[in-house]
Amino acid sequence: MISLHHLDPAAQEEVLKPMRSQTDAQVVEDTGALIRFLGADAVACSGAMGAIGLCTGGRHVMQVAGHHPANFVASACLHGMRLVGDDADSPHRLADRFRGELYCGFGEKDHCTPPPLVAGLAEALRDHAVAYRFAVHRAAERGHALPDRDIYDKQAANRDWGLIFAMFRRQLRP
Numbered sequence: 001m002i003s004l005h006h007l008d009p010a011a012q013e014e015v016l017k018p019m020r021s022q023t024d025a026q027v028v029e030d031t032g033a034l035i036r037f038l039g040a041d042a043v044a045c046s047g048a049m050g051a052i053g054l055c056t057g058g059r060h061v062m063q064v065a066g067h068h069p070a071n072f073v074a075s076a077c078l079h080g081m082r083l084v085g086d087d088a089d090s091p092h093r094l095a096d097r098f099r100g101e102l103y104c105g106f107g108e109k110d111h112c113t114p115p116p117l118v119a120g121l122a123e124a125l126r127d128h129a130v131a132y133r134f135a136v137h138r139a140a141e142r143g144h145a146l147p148d149r150d151i152y153d154k155q156a157a158n159r160d161w162g163l164i165f166a167m168f169r170r171q172l173r174p
Contacts, residue, residue: 012067024089027060028067035071048100050074050172052164054145055081058104065102066094073100074171076164078145081105083113084120092121098130101167105160107140107153133167135159 016115038044049071058080065072084092105136106113125132136158145160
């Protein structure tokens with residue numbers, strides 16, 4: 001698989017089209033429906049939930065954690081995008097709602113998460129109930145955790161997964 005920034009503009013647009021049709025509000029609403037469905041199923045486990053999102057999914061995980069804080073206590077975002085911004089629905093604005101733990105894995109060479117954004121997110125989450133952890137992986141690019149990509153960074157991905165699974169063990173005990 002070829003990473004987005006290696007594709008020509010027409011191919012990039014084709015890849016991004018589905019992502020642009022899904023809003024944060026839709027993801028939050030759909031997740032609420034899933035929570036209600038699982039809550040009504042006697043066989044489904046109840047209690048704390050976790051989520052992992054990559055790229056735009058990382059933004060969505062943060063939105064879901066902020067809108068359903070009683071449910072989501074272990075949230076992970078890998079090479080997320082649009083996590084801090086001036087827009088009213090920027091995920092960092094939900095910092096006071098997050099509970100449990102939030103982990104973000106960033107690539108040092110990721111143009112969507114430059115150092116000021118990474119620092120801004122850490123600052124936004126600093127004095128709130130959520131335990132925030134993050135890693136900036138040296139020389140890793142955007143998409144570093146995807147094993148079928150041309151820019152896969154096994155060392156960075158393994159570090160991310162180790163930290164995420166440790167968080168899940170702490171927060172999602174049966």
